[in-house]
């Protein structure tokens with residue numbers, strides 16, 4: 287029997303990781319880029335750059351546990367969001383998983399989502415928090431995988447508050463508010479999915495770099511582009527599918543490869559971050575996927591295991607002797 291004892295604040299772990307929300311917060315204020323690529327549709331649009339700057343300032347000055355400042359969106363931006371929302375709404379009943387369709391109407395109602403209204407991140411964060419304890423934390427842009435996954439360990443979801451450029455409503459090379467709200471948020475309110483997401487985060491605590499890469503692939507083929515088996519066929523549960531009018535239909539065609547979800551399969555796949563995925567991994571259920579993640583996490587070479595303490599909102603390190 288392994289003797290497990292809580293190591294009080296031991297700093298001897300080879301790879302640093304945050305133990306408290308205060309230690310984790312700085313991980314979310316160091317985005318991978320501060321400027322848009324010249325090829326970005328909004329790179330030469332001063333109004334868009336002003337919008338990104340406003341979102342940047344909110345994200346960089348934000349402290350976890352405080353309300354997310356409200357963001358104004360222009361009429362054009364509301365129209366862009368509305369076009370995506372109204373089209374996706376017609377596809378969810380047949381293409382989205384049952385857990386999503388169970389929660390989405392409540393999300394729409396409680397956060398007043400409509401073709402004419404983009405919900406505020408604070409309202410969506412409260413909606414999710416009530417159901418699973420997950421909260422949304424505004425971030426300026428893409429984070430490193432290690433930083434991003436570290437937030438999930440605390441049931442914090444790093445979410446972008448800016449919108450994609452109105453010139454390309456149906457494609458975005460980076461996460462944006464539509465992706466977060468229509469893709470990620472509903473399932474973050476599902477207890478099993480929340481547990482699954484948090485355990486990927488916990489597995490990343492103090493993991494060697496090559497395992498961060500593996501966990502990112504597991505994340506990618508589940509939380510981002512996961513599909514699952516239902517009696518009426520394959521359904522989407524990944525945010526990248528749930529937030530894409532085109533891809534939530536594409537995954538059902540016979541073009542992409544579909545393989546059973548196994549972490550060992552996910553870590554071997556090389557995935558494109560632009561355009562459609564060429565491979566989707568099919569999970570039997572959230573609970574089955576959870577078991578598989580736990581088994582995979584146990585193979586990560588760490589001289590300790592971690593546990594989340596919800597009372598202190600901190601990570602406890604259990605030294606396995």
Ligand SMILES: Cc1ccnc(-n2c(S)nc3sc(C)c(C)c3c2=O)c1
Pocket residue numbers: 428429430431434435458459460461462465502505506510526559
């Ligand atoms: C594992 C990990 C760590 C940080 N961010 C992500 N992540 C998330 S959550 N959503 C999106 S949507 C999109 C178009 C991209 C590229 C993207 C992305 O990269 C994934």
Ligand SMILES: [Fe+3]
Pocket residue numbers: 461465470510525526
């Ligand atoms: Fe995402």
